[in-house]
Amino acid sequence: QSVLTQPPSVSGAPGQRVTISCSGSSSNIGAGYDVHWYQQLPGTAPKLLIYGNTNRPSGVPDRFSGSKSGTSASLAITGLQAEDEADYYCQSYDSSLSGSYVFGTGTKVTVL
Amino acid sequence: EVQLVQSGAEVKKPGESLKISCKASGYTFTSYWIGWVRQMPGKGLEWMGIIYLGDSDARYSPSFQGQVTISADKSISTAYLQWSSLKASDTAMYYCANIITPSWFDPWGQGTLVTVSS
Numbered sequence: 731q732s733v734l735t736q737p738p739s740v741s742g743a744p745g746q747r748v749t750i751s752c753s754g755s756s757s758n759i760g761a762g763y764d765v766h767w768y769q770q771l772p773g774t775a776p777k778l779l780i781y782g783n784t785n786r787p788s789g790v791p792d793r794f795s796g797s798k799s800g801t802s803a804s805l806a807i808t809g810l811q812a813e814d815e816a817d818y819y820c821q822s823y824d825s826s827l828s829g830s831y832v833f834g835t836g837t838k839v840t841v842l
Numbered sequence: 843e844v845q846l847v848q849s850g851a852e853v854k855k856p857g858e859s860l861k862i863s864c865k866a867s868g869y870t871f872t873s874y875w876i877g878w879v880r881q882m883p884g885k886g887l888e889w890m891g892i893i894y895l896g897d898s899d900a901r902y903s904p905s906f907q908g909q910v911t912i913s914a915d916k917s918i919s920t921a922y923l924q925w926s927s928l929k930a931s932d933t934a935m936y937y938c939a940n941i942i943t944p945s946w947f948d949p950w951g952q953g954t955l956v957t958v959s960s
Contacts, residue, residue, distance in 0.1 A: 781942070819886065
């Protein structure tokens with residue numbers, strides 16, 4: 731059962747900017763734990779997109795950016811491209827429940 | 843470059859046992875954390891547990907404690923996920939991933955599809 735809430739879906743036309751929210755609580759994001767983001771293309775394993783709230787691994791386009799504030803985080807995709815159509819998940823750590831890694835509910839991004 | 847290669851797809855009957863594997867390569871150090879993640883058909887990612895390859899210290903999500911066993915063989919850089927009695931509800935894709943301390947998963951294995959059906 732996910733403790734990080736994301737919108738089920740977002741959509742945009744090519745070239746547009748979309749944002750995905752990740753809402754947590756005082757035991758995870760609000761406690762200061764970092765937020766990370768993953769992209770899962772259809773039929774493939776998840777891939778790290780953003781780590782440590784705002785950092786992009788080598789090879790990830792700068793169209794992807796992350797932010798964090800309070801008990802929430804966001805992923806922004808600017809200049810949306812057809813190949814960005816995928817599922818996106820946020821992830822953090824939760825200090826309740828004996829300490830657990832937690833994933834968001836996931837967001838499907840559709841390029842119109 | 844770290845790579846994780848998982849064992850192949852499995853088809854099992856309810857009540858059967860199963861052990862799937864995740865072989866790591868490319869590490870420049872001898873000990874590291876590997877995590878397991880479940881993805882049920884059409885659903886999201888769920889963290890199951892982690893294991894430290896150095897001493898096989900395993901920790902479980904409360905949701906999976908007692909339902910699976912995570913183990914490792916350091917000598918062959920391999921982590922395992924095991925069931926003693928499968929249920930139809932265990933049907934899912936299972937991923938292993940390297941955990942970059944303190945908290946993110948990278949890279950991921952290609953996944954092992956487990957199908958449990960009578």
